[in-house]
Amino acid sequence: MEVFQLLDNNPLLGHYRVKMALDALGYRYGHTTVWQMVALYKEAHPRPKLPPHTPRSEERPLPTTAPHQVWCIDVRYLVKIDGHWLYSILLFDGYSRALVGADCFDRQNLSRVVQVCRQAIAQWGAPDVVVSDNAGVFLALSPCLEQLGIRWAPIARGHPWQNLAEGGFSIQRRKLDAYVAGCTDRALVYRQHAQFVQDYQFWGHWAHKRTDTQGRIYYLSPEVILSNARGRAVDPTRLRRVFRLRQQTRQVRQQGQIRLHNFGLYIDQGLWGQTVEVLMYDDAVRIEQAEHLLVSYPCVYDNKRRRITAVDGTGRQQYQYVQVVQLMLWTLELVRTVWRMPRYRRASWRREVLHAPQVGLFE
Numbered sequence: 001m002e003v004f005q006l007l008d009n010n011p012l013l014g015h016y017r018v019k020m021a022l023d024a025l026g027y028r029y030g031h032t033t034v035w036q037m038v039a040l041y042k043e044a045h046p047r048p049k050l051p052p053h054t055p056r057s058e059e060r061p062l063p064t065t066a067p068h069q070v071w072c073i074d075v076r077y078l079v080k081i082d083g084h085w086l087y088s089i090l091l092f093d094g095y096s097r098a099l100v101g102a103d104c105f106d107r108q109n110l111s112r113v114v115q116v117c118r119q120a121i122a123q124w125g126a127p128d129v130v131v132s133d134n135a136g137v138f139l140a141l142s143p144c145l146e147q148l149g150i151r152w153a154p155i156a157r158g159h160p161w162q163n164l165a166e167g168g169f170s171i172q173r174r175k176l177d178a179y180v181a182g183c184t185d186r187a188l189v190y191r192q193h194a195q196f197v198q199d200y201q202f203w204g205h206w207a208h209k210r211t212d213t214q215g216r217i218y219y220l221s222p223e224v225i226l227s228n229a230r231g232r233a234v235d236p237t238r239l240r241r242v243f244r245l246r247q248q249t250r251q252v253r254q255q256g257q258i259r260l261h262n263f264g265l266y267i268d269q270g271l272w273g274q275t276v277e278v279l280m281y282d283d284a285v286r287i288e289q290a291e292h293l294l295v296s297y298p299c300v301y302d303n304k305r306r307r308i309t310a311v312d313g314t315g316r317q318q319y320q321y322v323q324v325v326q327l328m329l330w331t332l333e334l335v336r337t338v339w340r341m342p343r344y345r346r347a348s349w350r351r352e353v354l355h356a357p358q359v360g361l362f363e
Contacts, residue, residue: 002027003034007041014038061162062094062129062153068231070094070153071127073101073117074165075108075135079180079189086189088176089116092165094131096229097205098222100124104193106186109303110140111245111282117141118243121148125231129153131163147242148234175200241291245301246280259341260285261308266316266337267295280308293319297338313338 006021007013013021015035022029062070076088087108091101101120105112117130129151132138142152155162179196183189204219211217250258256269260278267276267287276294279286285299285308298315299308316337 003037004041007038007045011045011047059156059159059162061164062131064095067093067095067098067226067229068100068125068127070129070131071100071120072131072163072165073113073138074132074163075113075137076176078104078176078193079183081184081186081189086180086186087112088193089113090165091116091120093127093222093226094164096222096225097164097207098226099197099200102193102197104190107303108137110137111301111303113137113141114144114243114245115282117144118239121231121234121239122236126150126234127231131155131165133160133163133166144242148239149232241279241288244279244281245303246306248278248280249275250278251275258287262341262343263308263311264339264341265295265297265311285311295319311338 002025003018003022006018010017015031015038018038019029019031019034022034064070070093072092072094074090076090078086078088080086084106086104086106088104089102089108089112090099092098093100100123101116103112103116103119126148127150130145131153132141132155134154134157138152138154145152155166160166176193176196179192180189183192201223202221205222205225206219208220208222208225209217210220248260250260252258252267252271252274254272255266256272257264257266258276258278259265265285265287271289271294274289277288279288280299280301282301282303283298284296285301286296287294296317296319298312300310301307302309
């Protein structure tokens, strides 16, 4: 009777939650017994059937007739190791159901999503539309897609089936869970994830159902449907510039260096007084002028603090040399190209005190 009263108050409860409630009351029944009690209640109190709902045209997924028209992207929680989650970022082609971009990361921030999208566009070309949910990381990605002529189409709230990476590919995602189930090592999870991506391309997909001459049913793999199709070509330099994390401007000082996040970066002394653009990535910082690359430094970018924490001066690459008129012979050369600078603090005294007094000519 306590079970029936509980189901009367909460008719949507399943036998798992009913068993948890019984355990809290001190009744230790097995799953089979609880399931039989819930089944008897459901049989005695059948739920009224809802009228069938026909999805409207705006509720359906975007139609596709060729590869690289619509891409679907989603972030998947994989497994928790040492108290930290590992995430899978999957990028599907809506027509062939093939994986055009996928990787496993320890974070689900913008830099990881940008990395997957940049590699996919560099390999397969740019699609027409990218479909995703309304997560903040995809909101931050949308301006980058617009610069490449790619339309971002977020799904309507409460309509997960519009994103094929969430609805139509649920079976494939369960297979991914089976690949990483029981893994306790990060390296093993990364290897299993890469193996899943390789195997998935050759599995027969339910969307590509075919029938042979003898009436037997078979399924084509996404690899066969995608074949060697390519999307719209994108300039690699343009692609690298668009998928940046942050962009700032700096003015070159007299010694030919700029200040960036408590680091002094040497550019070129011939650019004294000119303005340069600083593009920051997760692994490098690029200094450009009028979209021409001047110098590049390997670095470590902290996504939480949104600043550079380390710069490798030995990996400096100079891409452009500026002609400088030699007015004198320099006997000292710049040994270090990167050095730490003290944190910038505004002066506490008034600037008028530092001005030199003006003296008349005939005094």
